[in-house]
Amino acid sequence: MSLVLHNLTKTYPNGVPALRGVTLTIPRGLYGLLGPNGAGKSTLMRTIATLQAPDAGRITFDGHDIFADAEAHRARLGYLPQDFGVYPGVSAFDLLEYVAVLKGLHDKAARRAQIEGLLVQTNLWEHRKRAVSGFSGGMRQRFGIAQALLGQPRLMVVDEPTAGLDPEERNRFHNLLSEIGEQVVVILSTHIVEDVRQLCPRMAILAGGRVLREGAPDALVDEL
Numbered sequence: 776m777s778l779v780l781h782n783l784t785k786t787y788p789n790g791v792p793a794l795r796g797v798t799l800t801i802p803r804g805l806y807g808l809l810g811p812n813g814a815g816k817s818t819l820m821r822t823i824a825t826l827q828a829p830d831a832g833r834i835t836f837d838g839h840d841i842f843a844d845a846e847a848h849r850a851r852l853g854y855l856p857q858d859f860g861v862y863p864g865v866s867a868f869d870l871l872e873y874v875a876v877l878k879g880l881h882d883k884a885a886r887r888a889q890i891e892g893l894l895v896q897t898n899l900w901e902h903r904k905r906a907v908s909g910f911s912g913g914m915r916q917r918f919g920i921a922q923a924l925l926g927q928p929r930l931m932v933v934d935e936p937t938a939g940l941d942p943e944e945r946n947r948f949h950n951l952l953s954e955i956g957e958q959v960v961v962i963l964s965t966h967i968v969e970d971v972r973q974l975c976p977r978m979a980i981l982a983g984g985r986v987l988r989e990g991a992p993d994a995l996v997d998e999l
């Protein structure tokens with residue numbers, strides 16, 4: 776199980792080059808994408824989620840070109856964007872149910888069983904009837920993971936998940952990500968060095984739309 780990025784380039788219409796020849800092989804487990812603001816992380820994440828196309832280059836997951844059948848790709852993708860909107864007043868359970876239906880989980884009993892399992896896994900079971908719009912930052916991020924995990928994806932794209940979380944919430948979130956990383960490919964974008972060092976067996980450093988270094992965090996430690 777691996778995601779292969781081959782020579783991706785992207786320049787926005789305003790002339791800003793965001794990706795300048797990104798080539799990476801991303802195996803199962805947690806993979807850190809570290810870089811300063813403007814490095815191109817979100818652009819890369821949106822591209823992997825097939826929400827935008829690169830100007831050139833290829834992405835394959837398990838050997839399949841993800842843009843050849845983007846719909847099939849999205850069906851097995853879990854995406855937690857940097858900012859995700861929630862509908863005011865809608866409970867966690869109902870919002871998960873809504874997302875599940877959008878993801879094509881049409882069997883009601885199976886869908887509810889999956890939602891209940893995810894609410895337990897993300898420690899949100901006792902809050903399931905509360906509005907997500909009233910959740911704390913940490914609860915909201917855990918909810919984001921629950922919605923991303925609906926449909927049992929094999930690839931997770933998680934963009935800057937721990938910004939603004941207190942240490943206890945960050946820990947909880949780390950444990951949750953580690954658990955998920957045992958099963959699937961998880962790409963974690965962040966500008967927090969400690970997140971990558973604690974969580975990711977492998978990582979890449981991105982800057983100015985290029986991969987500066989790739990490898991195990993300990994081997995790159997001098998540059999971090």
Ligand code: ADP
Nearest residue numbers: 787789791793811812813814815816817818819
């Ligand atoms: P990061 O997530 O690492 O902060 P981004 O992918 O958001 O990096 O941005 C990479 C570069 O592309 C930056 O210079 C940013 O200003 C620019 N950029 C990002 N999104 C857009 C957009 N929609 N239109 C124009 N420029 C953009």
Ligand code: ADP
Nearest residue numbers: 866867868869870872873883887891903904905
């Ligand atoms: P229906 O079959 O018409 O959806 P239900 O009685 O099964 O009616 O569900 C009513 C509402 O309660 C739905 O919005 C559903 O999403 C929500 N719901 C169902 N099970 C749970 C649960 N275990 N916890 C919280 N909300 C739930």
